[in-house]
Amino acid sequence: xKVEGEKRYAVLLAARDSEYVKKVYGGYFNVFVDALGxxxxxxxxxxxxxxxxxEMDELCNYEGFVISGSxxxxxxxEYWVLQLCxxxxxxxxxxxxxxxxxxxxxxxxxxxxxxxxxxxxGWDIGVRxxxxxxxxxxxGLLSDDDGQDExxxxxxxxxxxxxxxxxxxxxxxxxxxxxxxxxxxxxxxMFTFGDYILGIxxxxxxxxxxxxxxxxxxxxxxxxxxGFGEEAKLQLMEAEPDRKYWERICKGFLKGGWxxxx
Numbered sequence: 001x002k003v004e005g006e007k008r009y010a011v012l013l014a015a016r017d018s019e020y021v022k023k024v025y026g027g028y029f030n031v032f033v034d035a036l037g038x039x040x041x042x043x044x045x046x047x048x049x050x051x052x053x054x055e056m057d058e059l060c061n062y063e064g065f066v067i068s069g070s071x072x073x074x075x076x077x078e079y080w081v082l083q084l085c086x087x088x089x090x091x092x093x094x095x096x097x098x099x100x101x102x103x104x105x106x107x108x109x110x111x112x113x114x115x116x117x118x119x120x121x122g123w124d125i126g127v128r129x130x131x132x133x134x135x136x137x138x139x140g141l142l143s144d145d146d147g148q149d150e151x152x153x154x155x156x157x158x159x160x161x162x163x164x165x166x167x168x169x170x171x172x173x174x175x176x177x178x179x180x181x182x183x184x185x186x187x188x189x190m191f192t193f194g195d196y197i198l199g200i201x202x203x204x205x206x207x208x209x210x211x212x213x214x215x216x217x218x219x220x221x222x223x224x225x226x227g228f229g230e231e232a233k234l235q236l237m238e239a240e241p242d243r244k245y246w247e248r249i250c251k252g253f254l255k256g257g258w259x260x261x262x
Contacts, residue, residue, distance in 0.1 A: 014070035064097030064254040067104025074106030085111040105199030117171035127239035136180040204246035
């Protein structure tokens with residue numbers, strides 16, 4: 001039951017915790033709460049990948065929901081993925097705030113009528129420069145005062161190759177949605193659907209050590225070539241993602257600072 005004045009949020013976890021993240025952070029849930037939580041918030045965890053979903057009569061008690069990344073296909077037909085799509089359609093109809101990260105961005109797109117497609121460019125790991133569109137400024141979270149006329153922010157990327165070394169990305173946003181950011185490699189790095197849906201292709205919640213450990217794991221099980229992995233680790237050492245801006249964007253969206261200026 002919701003306590004009066006308390007703001008409740010939920011993480012819909014679509015991936016299993018790695019041993020490293022469990023040891024250092026206590027799990028991905030804590031990573032999200034550290035990045036997006038504020039004093040006085042209450043955060044709940046639902047491991048949707050394991051079939052753990054919020055009860056329908058409890059949805060009204062939440063201010064917003066965050067969908068994590070996942071190694072699974074956003075267009076797959078596993079029962080939990082289909083159940084997640086139904087939940088997202090329900091939350092959209094209820095006008096609840098939903099933030100989708102990586103897989104979460106893609107499954108939001110699918111659930112709301114957009115298109116997710118394969119990109120046969122292999123693994124994409126590291127830090128990417130993301131260009132915010134002119135439409136982004138109408139939401140009032142960042143302005144020219146934050147640095148430059150055209151804001152380019154750096155964001156952690158880990159896009160998995162699945163089976164035939166393809167990655168998934170948003171190909172076409174749902175009708176009525178807006179593209180808010182792009183990059184040289186991906187046309188849809190961020191999109192919004194009104195005031196209630198925000199999808200981000202990268203990982204604003206990641207820290208450098210989390211991504212560094214992921215690269216080590218991929219190297220150890222021969223999922224990526226040694227040269228590619230070492231290049232990604234070198235780039236990670238030299239680049240600095242704009243985490244404070246991404247956290248500002250995500251928290252502003254979830255917590256009321258996100259409304260299109262007229």
